[in-house]
Amino acid sequence: MSNLPLDRLVPAHIRLFEPYYPSMPDRELMALYGLEYLHRLHNNENALGPPxxxxxxxxxxxxxxxxxxxxxxxxxxxxxxxxxxxxxxxxxxxxxxxxxxxxxxxxxxxxxxxxxxxxxxxxxxxxxxxxxxxxxxxxxxxxxxxxxxxxxxxxxxxxxxxxxxxxxxxxxxxxxxxxxxxxxxxxxxxxxxxxxxxxxxxxxxxxxxxxxxxxxxxxxxxxxxxxxxxxxxxxxxxxxxxxxxxxxxxxxxxxxxxxxxxxxxxxxxxxxxxDDSSFVADTRTMVANGRHMLRTLFTDMGFEHSINEGNYAMVKTPMSDTLLHRKLLCKGIMVRTMTGFRFPNWIRISIVQEPVMEEFCAAFRAAFPNP
Ligand SMILES: Cc1ncc(COP(=O)(O)O)c(C=O)c1O
Structure with a gap:
């Protein structure tokens, strides 16, 4: 540690603020989890893009x-x-x-x-x-x-x-x-x-x-x-x-x-x-399909969920969100844990193309052998 007078230099509201640490780059994560691919479903990006x-x-x-x-x-x-x-x-x-x-x-x-x-x-x-x-x-x-x-x-x-x-x-x-x-x-x-x-x-x-x-x-x-x-x-x-x-x-x-x-x-x-292509309409269709898949899955498994507008969905499970995050990551799927955002044991999933949503659904189901 240096001898910098941080108590004097740093305002109290900065000292008390907890920094946000973004996730590791794909390559590091894939090496860590031994993955050949990684679907990032944690930042609500549009997987179809750009236009x-x-x-x-x-x-x-x-x-x-x-x-x-x-x-x-x-x-x-x-x-x-x-x-x-x-x-x-x-x-x-x-x-x-x-x-x-x-x-x-x-x-x-x-x-x-x-x-x-x-x-x-x-x-x-x-x-x-x-x-x-x-x-x-x-x-x-x-x-x-x-x-x-x-x-x-x-x-x-x-x-x-x-x-x-x-x-x-x-x-x-x-x-x-x-x-x-x-x-x-x-x-x-x-x-x-x-x-x-x-x-x-x-x-x-x-x-x-x-x-x-x-x-x-x-x-x-x-x-x-x-x-x-x-x-x-x-x-x-x-x-x-x-x-x-x-x-x-x-x-x-x-x-x-x-x-x-x-x-x-x-x-x-x-x-x-x-851009005057059908890009926005295509994206909306992709999201509507994905929403339907997730709603069906979570309802079927009896899990509380919040699926409304936007290209994302949330679900609460009986498992800790960090553990579920890790289980899904082992299958190459990254979701957002929500405990830190005041939704204990919820995860948020970005909605992307159907084949990836199918992979998500299979990995999610497998995480709960006896829901
Ligand atoms: C509601 C909301 N506003 C703003 C942003 C920030 O977007 P930008 O990438 O333009 O900084 C986000 C990103 O996740 C968001 O969810």
């Missing part, structure tokens, strides 16, 4: 562009998004994944003594970002696996700056319909910033699902997050964006790192926006 136009544009990319910095604020991508959504390009801010944008929003609006409000069992990065920024995260219990609008409204006080909604929710897949979203935003009345994280919005094919980008004129305190990591299968390139009024984007931009989105990511994301 055809993205593949073409990436193949045309010249290595000669690599020594040159990317465009500092993803101008062409913002223009493509503006065209797609009928907004101005100044209403978009692009980040190194939407995770970076969570951080930019917290930095832009919160200072010591402020708080953010979100759910206790949702995408953990809202809570983590607030915590490691020294901001209180008020975590409101889910009600029957869904965000609880009344309890969230009750938790808001004069120091609440941002409410983070995950719609549909990762990991439960529940969503607020248009009426619930509007009632909530009306009740808040513009006093607090509301982030609607629609990371999995493109997977939802329901009439009553609110497209919050369409609601921005009515609610000037609303910020919508989307990502290219999920439906558009660009997770390796790290591109996400937010859409809000020009006034709010101008504020968040001040706390946002310019040049954080690389050239390949910008180019691929713009191609994904312009």
């Amino acid at each position: 055809p136009l993205v593949r073409t544009r990436l193949e045309q990319f010249h290595a000669g562009a690599i020594p040159v910095y990317p465009n500092g604020d993803s101008r062409e991508l913002r223009q493509a998004l503006a065209e797609k959504f009928g907004k101005s390009s100044e209403q978009f801010l692009v980040g190194n994944g939407s995770c970076e944008l969570i951080s930019s929003v917290v930095k832009a609006f919160c200072e010591e003594g402020d708080n953010i409000v979100t759910a206790d069992r949702t995408f953990a990065v809202y809570e983590w970002t607030a915590s490691f920024s020294g901001i209180e995260a008020r975590l409101i219990p889910l009600n029957e696996f869904a965000f609880d609008p009344d309890a969230m409204l009750n938790a808001i006080d004069s120091r609440t700056k941002v409410v983070f909604l995950c719609n549909p929710n990762n990991p439960t897949g529940t969503y607020w319909d248009k009426a619930t979203m509007c009632r909530f935003l009306d009740a808040i009345g513009g006093e607090v910033i509301v982030v609607a994280d629609e990371a999995y919005g493109e997977y939802v094919d329901r009439e009553d699902y609110p497209d919050c980008i369409e609601m921005l004129e009515r609610y000037p305190n609303l910020i919508v997050f989307r990502t290219f990591s999920k439906m558009y299968a660009l997770a390796a390139l790290r591109v996400g964006y937010l859409c809000a009024s020009e006034e709010l984007v101008d504020i968040v931009r001040r706390a946002h790192v310019a040049y954080s989105v690389n050239t390949l990511g910008q180019l691929a994301a713009a191609a994904a926006v312009q």
Whole structure:
């Protein structure tokens, strides 16, 4: 150990924060478990991707562009998004994944003594970002696996700056319909910033699902997050964006790192926006089939599950989630353990192509010889 005066140098909220350790690279994991293949079903990626136009544009990319910095604020991508959504390009801010944008929003609006409000069992990065920024995260219990609008409204006080909604929710897949979203935003009345994280919005094919980008004129305190990591299968390139009024984007931009989105990511994301193939429809079909398989399996085995929107499903089993994770990994399948996310002994499974889902179902069944 060094003699660095860490007690003085490191703020208490950083000392108390438990770091997140991502999983090992495939090669190391495969060597460790003696595997010839590994299906990663733990990060909700789209196994079909990327869309055809993205593949073409990436193949045309010249290595000669690599020594040159990317465009500092993803101008062409913002223009493509503006065209797609009928907004101005100044209403978009692009980040190194939407995770970076969570951080930019917290930095832009919160200072010591402020708080953010979100759910206790949702995408953990809202809570983590607030915590490691020294901001209180008020975590409101889910009600029957869904965000609880009344309890969230009750938790808001004069120091609440941002409410983070995950719609549909990762990991439960529940969503607020248009009426619930509007009632909530009306009740808040513009006093607090509301982030609607629609990371999995493109997977939802329901009439009553609110497209919050369409609601921005009515609610000037609303910020919508989307990502290219999920439906558009660009997770390796790290591109996400937010859409809000020009006034709010101008504020968040001040706390946002310019040049954080690389050239390949910008180019691929713009191609994904312009792709007019059947890619999204094909993905939705794949997910609908996978959902059906998992629902049938878990119901048949008598296990509680939460399978709703999004490209993921959750199941609770009588086995410890770490043990089940290891058993499945021995068969080349990696799932997400959920105890650390306040769902003791649940696992979350990403929904991918049928043959892989069949492999998952067989390995899962084999893990419970006498369920
Ligand atoms: C709800 C939600 N929001 C945001 C993200 C972050 O996505 P990105 O890859 O754009 O940082 C994720 C990733 O899992 C997510 O589940």
